[in-house]
Amino acid sequence: MFFNEVSIYGSWQAFERLVCRYLAHKGFSGVRLVGQTRDKGADVIAHKGGKRWLIQVKHWKTRIGVDVVDTTLESLRYYRADVPVIVALNGFQEKAVRQQQALMAQGIPLQLWSADQLVKNTSHLSDDYPYGCPSEVFERRDYQENAIQLLVHEYHRPEANRALVVMATGLGKSHVTFEFLRRILLGEEVRVLFLAHTNDLVYQLERSFWPYLKTSQETLVWNGYERPGADELERVPFVFACLNTVSSYVQNGHQLPPFDVVFVDECHHVGDDGMYADILYAADAGRPGGPFLVGATATPWRPDETDLTGVFGNPIVSIDLVKGLKSGFLSNVDYRMFTDNIDWNALRDLKGDNFSPRKINRTLFISEWDDAVVLELKKAWFEQQVPRAIVFCGTVDHAITMRDRINALGFCRAEAIYSRTMGGMVLEGYERNRILCDFNDGAIQVVCAVDIFNEGIDVPDVNIIVFQRVTHSRRIFIQQLGRGLRLSPGKDKVVVLDFVSDIRRFAAGISLKDSLGEDGGPLPGRPVRVRLPYKVSFCKVGGEDPKTETFLRQWLDDVAAIEEANEDASVLKFPPSFNKR
Template identity: 35%
Template sequence: MKHFLDDRRLLRGPWQAFERDVARILMHAGFDDVRVVGGSGDKGADVIGVKNGEIWVVQCKHTTTAPPTKHAVQEVVDAGTYYGANRMLLATSRAVGGGVLAEIERFRRIGIKVELLDPARLAHLAQEVSEYAKSRRDLRPYQQEAADRFREGLTDTGRAQVVLATGLGKTVVMAEVVADLYRDGLIRENRVLVLADKRELIRQLQFGFWHQLPKWVPTHMLSGDETPSFYDGITFATVQSIIGRVDDLPSFGLVLVDEAHHIGSASFRRALAALEPPMVGGATATPWRGDGFDIDELLGKPLVRLGISDGLRQKYLCEVDYRLLADNVDWEFVQEISSHNYSLNQLNKKLLMPTRDDEAARHIVEAFRSEKRRGGIVFSPTVDHAESFAGTLRGYGLRAESISSRQEARERDRLMAMFRRGDIDVLSSVDLFNEGVDVPDVDLIVFMRATHSRRIFVQQLGRGLRLSHGKDKVIVMDFVTDLRRVAEVIELEKAAAGPIERLPLGHNLINFRDASAGNFMLEWMKDQADLILREGDAQLEVPQFEFPPAPQPGGVQ
């Protein structure tokens, strides 16, 4: 049977694709966890895999002319020591010379075993591993329906769109449809292009597709720093790289757009117009765009639409325990001047005041420990805040780190690996977790950042909605004490139809120690939500109300 690691990859690379193909062999071989870690700061490792509790470290050497030097052996030994590996392997695209073999023998004599994966052994492994990875997912009933309709739309009309909330398996559906079309020989010239707007997304998409693809479908990446040496199979590309090289690309029988709400942007429309694919499809969790562009114009009406409420109702998403934490309310102001109209900014200053980070951190740590949380994400307003707030959380004893675009990609990979292993309790970030990050064990979401975009809000909330073994619910702690933000939450909770997500967040969105205050604020917000969400600094009226004396300190929990 044909396989993805053939002579074209061994001879022509590129080296990044060679590393990924080695990782894919481990995935098909049944490894529990496989990561590509090669790059700056990798300590000599390129691929790390875990199988039966053992850590395997692989150093990959792709050379186009001369064989690798003996120094590669020292590199894999250093990497094995750093990562505490049980097995150390050197994978090469060319047959090795006597220098490498002598170095392997030298280490053997001192009790250190380095295994060699030369081209012959790599080809043998690729031939012997199963056609599909053992991690291949069985589709849930709604996923099967979505896949069937998605395929039907592509083959019948050349267009298809599915809307699936975060955590419901957009990648699985797209990958299964592509695999199905390949099996039936329905992809023109056997070439597929998968587009996204960020390099991190296409990297994760490629890994996600591997679970569903047969091993005879090769995969590639096209980005600013990598160009495929051939295009048979599936190419995962950033839209920016396509625009810059459209004249040099072959034709593709199918183009898929992940996070398809981006398809309305000028760059995506330019790319699709230049490529002119016979079939184009897309999947998204948030189909609405801030500029009002209707993505149905390019993809057709959604063939399947499942939102967060559908996933919760069908038990495919975990339950949400939403806690909107507000600060002290100036009830004297409300009682004395409630008959006047006030602007949104004035009311924000008088009714709701920003929570101090130290107090917010104390609440977060208390919830993390008392509710026995496994992992949390904090959405911060700025990178500086994310860094400082992580330090504040560490001061309270949590293992917290910040992750941002300021860091090199390898450092972000290291932090994500530690987070997934449970070595980090909480990660703080600005927007790196908005799209395409699969962290199913996250059971605590904290909002410290105001956003008036429903799309961003739902994407960030979705980071905690995935099901995971032993996960009972996701706790959401919202410290954004801004009337417009509160109105967004209430509007989302109230919405029954249309393109806005319906979030069943319960009846106690605002929890006050003084119950009468909480009831008043919630009812008033329900009445004012639509006005608050309008553009500009709206004039709002607080109704007259006889408030009972508030207990000291009169704060909000």
């Protein structure tokens, strides 16, 4: 069993995750690991019986005393939890047990769980998946099933040794790859090395894989914080590893343990440097006689034009954003690109024949219009039955400003969330985790985010996205947009409000609209999911703005070149018909 006398004596981080996985097998939902430095006395938040449970996990050599009980009770108020739990590796002092009894008599349901007790409880669990068989629990979609079968077939084909999965955010590429692994595990024992380029992604991968594992199947994390020994790396069949750590291990002359499958998540990062190449070479992955190599990505494009097919072969499945929308695999999109901040008078004063995006952006756009943004958000808010929104901002100051302006109108509750340290401002880990928990539960309905929801962060499904952040990365733009594209019960559409002041974003909007076409319907043979079509429109506050779209189409003649242009490239020519507007 995964929770056993050996696994509990790993790292304290691994012990916390064992508790998370245990909770999943015991019927808890919304299990989230929140423990960090200065975490206010909470390590795990979970839900069961309509209550929020707060779990403090102590991997101490000594028994737990009343001071930990006091800290845990204090954290209840901060996290707005109902049931406090303390999990201890080596049990509790008698004073702590007596305090628990006194608190229970007062109606405070403090739970004290020892590691020995959890090991015993786990041993009595059936060897099954935590939520039931994934092929029955998760909604089965034809395109996913087709991709899974193709992967299984490729794995068993003698001359095949690699596969590439390209699926836009929201299409379930994780489900496809994990279900593929689960199915081959039904017929044979398989050892898998999961690789990702950040620790956040490593931890997310492990958590996401748990529903596909039976109680008897163990996992292991290998990164800069958790360094298992060679015997552990060989014993545990599923190793989730961070790129830097494995690369250093290989470069220092160590030999990797044998694996049957090497899985690279967000494999568009493979071309960033030579670390992936070193690891794949050391593992002999993707070559005859070596481990089967699988790469998965939602965004296969790279600025350096690295060809992923050279590493992973041609895609087994490839469904991009446009194909996903046209096929009805993703939520309907009502994309509104606002043009109110175009300063036509300034544009008339431009002199010369060629202009860079930097010069156009400085001249063309009026930057301050946050009040209009909030009013448009409020209008979109009442179009959705159960609204939930992410506002992508460019700076921490701007995120805080947007939070305050949204809250001032009183139609929802908003919070600002950003990286732990950014621009001299600090958002402590416990604050960020509390916000994510409240956003997941619906206590917070809007988050104003700065560089936090691109990769590696679990967020609930949203149906309103507001862009106020300029990104010149097509990959990041698609990742952010994908946060609202997942299908879910009762969701008719995602409303996208794009207020970005960058000429390249207008080019991207035109490109997306043209790619989707004007018919607004699904592909032939696909049933109409709902009557609302996907739509890309150019708007002013209060209505559509086809006149500006027509002008922009004439001006942005080579849309692809402009969308991908850098700040100083001279790609825009002054439209000769401009003065006729």
